[in-house]
């Protein structure tokens with residue numbers, strides 16, 4: 291479980307997160323939606339320990355991320371807003387390095403590498419250096435890095451960006467399987483069809499705070515809409531955002 295409590299963050303006097311709170315239970319996929327600049331990446335960077343909040347707290351599996359980021363990172367698989375590949379390493383070498391940093395050795399290491407290679411169909415890329423990889427190829431490797439140590443929690447910032455149709459489908463199937471085995475998953479997205487297919491629950495952010503938090507169908511019903519896109523537009527660009535913008539810092 292991931293607990294986010296009263297997060298607050300500002301950049302240069304601009305309040306980007308305003309008392310943001312939510313809980314991500316085990317065995318559930320949560321979609322984090324919001325307009326450009328709503329604060330999704332900032333929130334996810336704080337959850338993964340890459341950025342410090344000005345106030346508030348994040349616990350991953352009971353561990354306070356700000357107090358013990360390394361322990362928290364062992365429980366997390368992360369795809370951030372940048373892929374962060376090492377271009378001189380082959381895919382195999384890169385994934386082995388990260389798996390070793392997560393404590394995997396010997397047979398366990400080999401099995402984990404083999405599993406992720408098969409799961410994300412990385413055979414053709416496996417021995418290639420990542421220098422020059424296409425956007426979709428880079429994303430596949432980044433996803434493999436997030437999965438290789440079988441974390442209990444996955445934090446994915448727009449994980450299907452750049453993926454072709456088959457790769458995106460493969461990823462969705464993988465995420466559903468991981469969810470069913472108890473993994474807690476949160477992903478940000480602007481693709482409503484993908485959200486509907488994957489998400490057990492949808493969080494909608496506007497101007498740094500939550501303006502929607504429910505199962506997809508319940509969220510739609512609450513807004514009187516019959517599709518998720520209209521629901522999102524009503525929540526993310528509706529009165530709630532006007533009110534937030536009008537508030538003093």
Ligand SMILES: Nc1ncnc2c1ncn2[C@@H]1O[C@H](COP(=O)(O)OP(=O)(O)OP(=O)(O)O)[C@@H](O)[C@H]1O
Pocket residue numbers: 301302306324325326327328329330331332333
């Ligand atoms: N390091 C930073 N310095 C200054 N401003 C920042 C920084 N990081 C984010 N911001 C600002 O904070 C706001 C929220 O950004 P964030 O990247 O969290 O949005 P987002 O919801 O992920 O948007 P998108 O959908 O475009 O990816 C934006 O206005 C952005 O310009």
